[in-house]
Amino acid sequence: MQKNRKYRYIIAFIFLAFGVVIFLSLNICIGSVSITLPDILGTMIGHESNETMERILWDIRLPRTLAVIILGGALSLAGYLLQTFFHNPIAGPFVLGISSGAKMVVALVMVFFMGRAIRISSANMILAAFVGAILSMGFVLLLSRRVKAMSMLVVSGVMIGYICSAITELVITFADDADIVNLHNWSQGSFSGMTWEHVKVMAIVVIVTFIAVFLLSKPLSAYQLGEVYAQNMGINIRYLQVCLVLLSSILSASIVAFAGPISFVGIATPHLVKKLLGTTKPILMIPACYLGGSVFCLFCDLLARTILAPTELSISTVTAIFGAPVVLWVMATHRKERTI
Amino acid sequence: MEYYFKTEKMSVGYQGKALIHDIEIGLHKGEILTLIGPNGAGKSTILKSIAKQLELIHGVVYLDKIELNHMSGLELSQRMAVVFTEKIKTELLTCEDVVATGRYPYTGHFGILSKGDYVIVEEAMELVHVTEIRNQDFTKISDGQRQRVMLARAICQEPEIIILDEPTSFLDVKYKLEFLSILQELRIRKGLTVIMSMHELELAERISDKILCINGEYVDRFGKPEEIFQAGYIKSLFEIETGSFDEENGSMELEPASGIADIFVIAGGGSGRSIYRKLQRERKAFRTGIIYENDLDFPVARALAAELIAAKAFEPVDKRTFEHAQKAIDSCSKVICCRRKFGSLETANKNLLEYASRSKKIVELTEQEAENGRYLLYKSRY
Numbered sequence: 001m002q003k004n005r006k007y008r009y010i011i012a013f014i015f016l017a018f019g020v021v022i023f024l025s026l027n028i029c030i031g032s033v034s035i036t037l038p039d040i041l042g043t044m045i046g047h048e049s050n051e052t053m054e055r056i057l058w059d060i061r062l063p064r065t066l067a068v069i070i071l072g073g074a075l076s077l078a079g080y081l082l083q084t085f086f087h088n089p090i091a092g093p094f095v096l097g098i099s100s101g102a103k104m105v106v107a108l109v110m111v112f113f114m115g116r117a118i119r120i121s122s123a124n125m126i127l128a129a130f131v132g133a134i135l136s137m138g139f140v141l142l143l144s145r146r147v148k149a150m151s152m153l154v155v156s157g158v159m160i161g162y163i164c165s166a167i168t169e170l171v172i173t174f175a176d177d178a179d180i181v182n183l184h185n186w187s188q189g190s191f192s193g194m195t196w197e198h199v200k201v202m203a204i205v206v207i208v209t210f211i212a213v214f215l216l217s218k219p220l221s222a223y224q225l226g227e228v229y230a231q232n233m234g235i236n237i238r239y240l241q242v243c244l245v246l247l248s249s250i251l252s253a254s255i256v257a258f259a260g261p262i263s264f265v266g267i268a269t270p271h272l273v274k275k276l277l278g279t280t281k282p283i284l285m286i287p288a289c290y291l292g293g294s295v296f297c298l299f300c301d302l303l304a305r306t307i308l309a310p311t312e313l314s315i316s317t318v319t320a321i322f323g324a325p326v327v328l329w330v331m332a333t334h335r336k337e338r339t340i
Numbered sequence: 341m342e343y344y345f346k347t348e349k350m351s352v353g354y355q356g357k358a359l360i361h362d363i364e365i366g367l368h369k370g371e372i373l374t375l376i377g378p379n380g381a382g383k384s385t386i387l388k389s390i391a392k393q394l395e396l397i398h399g400v401v402y403l404d405k406i407e408l409n410h411m412s413g414l415e416l417s418q419r420m421a422v423v424f425t426e427k428i429k430t431e432l433l434t435c436e437d438v439v440a441t442g443r444y445p446y447t448g449h450f451g452i453l454s455k456g457d458y459v460i461v462e463e464a465m466e467l468v469h470v471t472e473i474r475n476q477d478f479t480k481i482s483d484g485q486r487q488r489v490m491l492a493r494a495i496c497q498e499p500e501i502i503i504l505d506e507p508t509s510f511l512d513v514k515y516k517l518e519f520l521s522i523l524q525e526l527r528i529r530k531g532l533t534v535i536m537s538m539h540e541l542e543l544a545e546r547i548s549d550k551i552l553c554i555n556g557e558y559v560d561r562f563g564k565p566e567e568i569f570q571a572g573y574i575k576s577l578f579e580i581e582t583g584s585f586d587e588e589n590g591s592m593e594l595e596p597a598s599g600i601a602d603i604f605v606i607a608g609g610g611s612g613r614s615i616y617r618k619l620q621r622e623r624k625a626f627r628t629g630i631i632y633e634n635d636l637d638f639p640v641a642r643a644l645a646a647e648l649i650a651a652k653a654f655e656p657v658d659k660r661t662f663e664h665a666q667k668a669i670d671s672c673s674k675v676i677c678c679r680r681k682f683g684s685l686e687t688a689n690k691n692l693l694e695y696a697s698r699s700k701k702i703v704e705l706t707e708q709e710a711e712n713g714r715y716l717l718y719k720s721r722y
Contacts, residue, residue, distance in 0.1 A: 215449070218449060221441065221451055225430070229422070233417045234414040279437070280432045280433060283450055283451065
């Protein structure tokens with residue numbers, strides 16, 4: 001049995017890694033201009049330099065695809081951390097209003113600086129998003145002390161999300177700068193317009209955060225059993241909770257800063273990955289969740305770009321179509337398990 | 341000898357408000373302490389405070405001469421294990437996974453178990469007989485099984501002291517007894533000290549070296565079981581108003597029937613207990629005699645009979661007692677005799693039965709014979 005489980009884990013990881021590789025290639029190849037694999041290899045080596053193709057590949061598709069991999073994984077990991085933190089299977093950065101809070105602060109900061117013709121660096125965008133994320137998170141935490149039922153907590157999160165989105169829309173509507181047009185796209189969630197500079201910054205932030213999360217996998221496994229037992233196992237619960245809040249906020253913030261709020265990835269992927277692995281051990285879940293989020297987002301971004309090409313769908317539209325049913329399924333099965 | 345576990349002027353409660361004050365406990369290594377007391381008296385509060393789940397309102401707890409507040413979380417986790425009543429919600433974790441979490445304080449930074457850890461997990465599972473359910477999902481087992489898995493988890497934490505909140509509540513009688521013998525085995529083999537709460541008073545009395553009785557703001561009594569279980573104490577500790585608890589035997593009886601006692605039961609040697617209880621169920625008050633004070637029937641008769649005519653043990657029944665019994669029979673219209681044969685030292689009851697028949701009382705057969713008669717009746721019908 002022990003051995004069987006080990007094989008299952010290995011197969012699951014191979015499956016996820018393959019998913020990343022396959023969708024990575026598909027995302028690069030498919031688009032308004034289709035590029036074949038030999039073309040890619042050709043440009044990489046430097047032969048047959050086709051200027052347009054090289055530009056599309058290097059300036060648009062590759063950074064975008066890498067951003068999807070980095071941010072998709074981050075989003076799913078943020079969802080997993082929040083679910084663990086709240087002991088709540090339907091928690092996620094989007095439903096708890098954390099993404100929207102980050103979005104609001106980023107929009108405010110952008111409008112403020114753009115109005116003064118100051119360009120904001122990616123790092124500062126993340127910082128602004130982080131402030132917003134922490135603000136919403138703080139609010140949710142305050143509520144969670146009063147509201148014990150998990151469904152009510154999620155409803156409160158959705159409310160916070162609506163308030164923040166309303167403020168964002170208001171700000172965007174009133175600030176009629178040419179640059180703001182992009183802002184509207186961004187506020188709906190989109191992976192378009194990624195540059196190498198973006199990719200560099202997000203890679204650093206997300207990789208460092210990922211390592212920090214991975215180092216917490218042992219205390220997290222104790223925390224899963226509940227606070228009583230975690231404490232008995234010598235864990236400083238306050239410290240762990242602060243870490244969880246900060247790390248999930250950083251992850252949510254990086255996504256919002258670059259791609260805007262994206263719904264359902266954070267809630268849905270951890271559950272799909274859990275079912276794939278057949279366990280909830282954090283040491284396996286953390287990397288698997290990350291890969292799962294990347295695959296899920298690569299798949300959704302591919303559809304968002306291609307279904308109605310040349311028009312691009314907002315990424316949240318696609319993630320909702322595939323993610324929301326998963327959430328419904330989770331809620332239905334959880335109810336069942338509790339009655340047993 | 342120094343105490344291994346000691347509390348000094350410990351006050352426990354919630355949010356800075358003390359519920360129970362000045363608790364003084366002293367335990368030697370390998371002793372078993374049981375907390376008893378009514379629901380809501382604060383047993384769990386005390387256990388949680390000892391396990392550092394709740395902050396002490398006042399006082400100090402020492403474990404092996406070290407103040408508990410000065411002990412690091414890791415050190416405490418290697419010395420103290422807990423099983424509380426909170427249900428843990430797991431997802432996709434097998435029972436073995438849950439047991440293995442007990443090894444947490446001994447694993448490295450990533451919490452990966454070594455071969456040696458797995459051996460200990462295996463042993464713990466065998467000890468509480470959960471090896472067969474090791475691969476089952478922890479959420480899909482019964483309450484009793486869950487309790488045992490949690491005990492295995494605590495055992496594989498290799499603690500010196502274990503804190504258990506109502507560990508026997510969900511267990512059936514087999515596992516209750518087994519559970520307690522595991523505790524005894526652990527204390528002998530590993531010198532495990534146990535602090536637990538329990539509702540089964542009769543078991544608490546049998547297993548504990550010390551008992552702490554809680555009711556109200558202060559500890560009511562703390563001491564050896566024989567000091568605690570004195571006649572009438574349990575009734576007052578739990579404020580029992582209906583029924584009774586017999587401290588000598590650890591047995592309970594329901595509230596005796598009220599009304600005019602019109603039935604006299606001749607019993608002895610344990611033959612009367614089932615009749616007494618049957619009459620109680622039928623809500624019929626009764627008198628009984630002549631019962632020796634060391635007879636098996638005596639405690640039940642004392643709890644249930646409206647009038648009990650008793651005689652001193654190891655002495656012949658004196659004349660006054662016999663006359664007393666005759667009078668009791670006179671005031672009843674029905675006599676039930678539970679004895680089929682009287683022994684040579686049982687002449688008093690034999691004479692009593694003769695007296696009852698002479699005075700034309702309706703003498704009923706014992707329960708068993710009546711049952712047999714009915715059985716025959718049924719038989720003849722088919």
